[in-house]
Amino acid sequence: MKVKQVMLENPRTLHRSKTLGDASDLYKQTKVNCAPIVDDNNNVVGILTVFRLLEALESGATFSTSVEEVMDRNLQIINEDTNFSQIRHKPIDRLLIFNRNNQLSGVLTRIDLINKVHKALENTEDKLAEAFETNKKLKSIIEASYDGIIVVDKYGIVQMVNSSYFRLQTSLHEPNGKSLSDIPLECCHQINKVFQEVLQKRKVVFDRFRGKDFSELAITGSPVLDEQNHPTLVVIGLRDYTELNKIKLQSARYSQELKSLRTKDQKELIFHDTAMELVVQKVLRVAEVDSTVLLTGESGVGKEVIARTIHNSSTRAEGPFIEINCGAIPENLLESELFGYEKGAFTGANKEGKPGMMELANGGTLFLDEVGDLPLTLQVKLLRALQEQEIYRIGGRNAIKLDIRILAATNKDLEKMIVEKKFREDLYYRLNVVPIHIPPLRERKSDILPLAMHFLERFNLKYNFRKSFSSEVCKLFEKYSWPGNVRELANLVERLVIMTEQDIIYPDQLPETFLKQHTTGSMQIEIDKIIPLKDAREQVETELIIKAFKEYGSLRRAGEALGVAHSTLLRKARSLGIHYED
Numbered sequence: 001m002k003v004k005q006v007m008l009e010n011p012r013t014l015h016r017s018k019t020l021g022d023a024s025d026l027y028k029q030t031k032v033n034c035a036p037i038v039d040d041n042n043n044v045v046g047i048l049t050v051f052r053l054l055e056a057l058e059s060g061a062t063f064s065t066s067v068e069e070v071m072d073r074n075l076q077i078i079n080e081d082t083n084f085s086q087i088r089h090k091p092i093d094r095l096l097i098f099n100r101n102n103q104l105s106g107v108l109t110r111i112d113l114i115n116k117v118h119k120a121l122e123n124t125e126d127k128l129a130e131a132f133e134t135n136k137k138l139k140s141i142i143e144a145s146y147d148g149i150i151v152v153d154k155y156g157i158v159q160m161v162n163s164s165y166f167r168l169q170t171s172l173h174e175p176n177g178k179s180l181s182d183i184p185l186e187c188c189h190q191i192n193k194v195f196q197e198v199l200q201k202r203k204v205v206f207d208r209f210r211g212k213d214f215s216e217l218a219i220t221g222s223p224v225l226d227e228q229n230h231p232t233l234v235v236i237g238l239r240d241y242t243e244l245n246k247i248k249l250q251s252a253r254y255s256q257e258l259k260s261l262r263t264k265d266q267k268e269l270i271f272h273d274t275a276m277e278l279v280v281q282k283v284l285r286v287a288e289v290d291s292t293v294l295l296t297g298e299s300g301v302g303k304e305v306i307a308r309t310i311h312n313s314s315t316r317a318e319g320p321f322i323e324i325n326c327g328a329i330p331e332n333l334l335e336s337e338l339f340g341y342e343k344g345a346f347t348g349a350n351k352e353g354k355p356g357m358m359e360l361a362n363g364g365t366l367f368l369d370e371v372g373d374l375p376l377t378l379q380v381k382l383l384r385a386l387q388e389q390e391i392y393r394i395g396g397r398n399a400i401k402l403d404i405r406i407l408a409a410t411n412k413d414l415e416k417m418i419v420e421k422k423f424r425e426d427l428y429y430r431l432n433v434v435p436i437h438i439p440p441l442r443e444r445k446s447d448i449l450p451l452a453m454h455f456l457e458r459f460n461l462k463y464n465f466r467k468s469f470s471s472e473v474c475k476l477f478e479k480y481s482w483p484g485n486v487r488e489l490a491n492l493v494e495r496l497v498i499m500t501e502q503d504i505i506y507p508d509q510l511p512e513t514f515l516k517q518h519t520t521g522s523m524q525i526e527i528d529k530i531i532p533l534k535d536a537r538e539q540v541e542t543e544l545i546i547k548a549f550k551e552y553g554s555l556r557r558a559g560e561a562l563g564v565a566h567s568t569l570l571r572k573a574r575s576l577g578i579h580y581e582d
């Protein structure tokens with residue numbers, strides 16, 4: 001507080017020729033207990049206090065005595081900008097206050113002083129209360145921040161932390177008053193680095209920390225500078241991206257599963273044949289344990305359906321089922337698809353980075369379809385990941401723990417590939433813990449009709465038809481070798497349902513290639529089981545008539561080729577359920 005804030009401004013002065021009576025009147029009027037005495041030029045030449053006046057009266061002076069005779073000439077002059085604390089010990093009533101221009105600007109009087117100090121105190125109290133309120137507000141703002149906040153002084157001693165900070169800290173350590181380098185956070189080293197950099201650069205510094213289990217923190221250090229631009233405090237903000245990462249991963253997982261569900265048909269497993277019953281028994285047994293399974297079999301036999309059945313019957317059923325077709329993804333993309341990548345890992349990479357299929361499958365099952373098509377370099381990486389149960393994203397430094405079950409499938413002869421050095425033996429043994437072979441459809445003939453009926457029902461429903469197969473078609477289905485297995489059967493049934501005009505599907509609707517298998521080769525008839533002669537005759541007649549119709553296009557010419565009259569042929573065709581349009 002400056003003297004000018006507590007002084008009485010522009011005090012009344014007395015000319016040196018005035019009397020003690022004038023001085024006494026002045027004191028009464030102004031309630032001031034001292035008066036500066038001036039000469040003709042208005043220069044201060046002395047001061048007369050009430051106390052001095054009383055002393056003079058006691059010593060024989062009268063009210064007509066001139067002030068000049070008793071005034072105090074020993075002047076105590078103070079500049080108005082002096083701090084009040086510096087003059088506390090001085091005789092208050094005798095102080096004259098001058099301004100910068102050396103002119104009298106005030107005096108100090110006790111009463112004024114008390115009033116002013118009282119007012120100043122009141123002001124200070126108000127200001128304190130205001131400061132207290134602001135402080136409270138600031139504290140609650142810091143508290144309300146979802147980000148963790150650490151306030152550190154320039155010596156690296158923690159001044160305060162908010163409660164969000166404690167969310168990041170797993171122990172009960174109290175950081176206030178302790179060194180920043182002792183805080184028990186995984187990212188302590190980075191925080192201290194940011195702090196040092198802020199002190200050095202005197203500006204905001206950013207860093208990012210990636211830890212275990214998708215934990216990620218953005219660290220911001222901001223300096224609080226004094227008037228000389230020196231940092232007094234550093235405010236460290238910690239934004240936790242861990243939850244966000246988990247949500248991102250979950251949503252990537254859902255969209256991956258959704259994509260695969262959208263592109264796939266319903267995966268109901270249909271089987272009737274004892275060969276397939278044995279496979280299913282094995283599947284259900286292996287589903288209960290977490291072992292790796294290698295599914296082998298020709299293309300289209302149902303390896304993927306079986307893989308899904310294993311997943312759905314296992315304890316991981318609630319977890320994700322992530323499928324990757326190693327043969328369908330270009331070799332240069334396969335690694336990033338499998339392992340994912342960090343942002344900026346390579347040109348053209350997604351800005352944000354991307355989790356790989358292995359990461360997405362965490363907690364569930366990863367199905368490696370066409371595993372025989374995996375390039376040798378990736379076979380090494382896959383094996384390492386499976387053995388160590390952790391992966392690194394491309395460009396990433398932090399290991400990601402894996403908890404996945406691996407199911408693999410192939411239609412290739414992996415053992416032959418090992419001899420040819422196209423498949424690693426160690427990976428083969430790692431994958432082939434439980435081998436399950438799915439026989440081709442031609443080796444489980446009693447599955448053909450249940451599957452055909454299943455697909456017929458599905459496509460009737462899908463396209464809103466009520467088509468059915470003639471008995472001849474069913475017989476031909478059972479005889480056909482189905483090189484494309486169940487996939488070929490499903491595709492054919494869909495095509496027949498769509499393309500056939502009438503409700504019953506007759507053999508003449510079957511594709512050329514399908515019929516060829518039964519009719520070519522200078523009439524070599526394939527016999528795989530004993531059936532009544534009548535049925536055999538009907539079957540041969542059916543196939544011959546259909547072929548003749550297709551090849552000759554007219555009833556007359558077909559009859560000629562078959563050696564019967566066209567009317568006989570028409571009658572015969574009708575009795576066999578063959579549809580003929582001229």
Ligand SMILES: Nc1ncnc2c1ncn2[C@@H]1O[C@H](COP(=O)(O)OP(=O)(O)OP(=O)(O)O)[C@@H](O)[C@H]1O
Nearest residue numbers: 268269270298299300301302303304305411486487
């Ligand atoms: N037992 C089955 N019951 C019902 N549908 C089946 C069955 N087996 C196969 N399918 C169906 O046949 C089609 C091919 O099956 P899937 O894709 O599982 O064969 P795959 O052996 O994995 O073939 P690829 O080796 O070419 O990948 C799919 O539409 C599938 O739904």
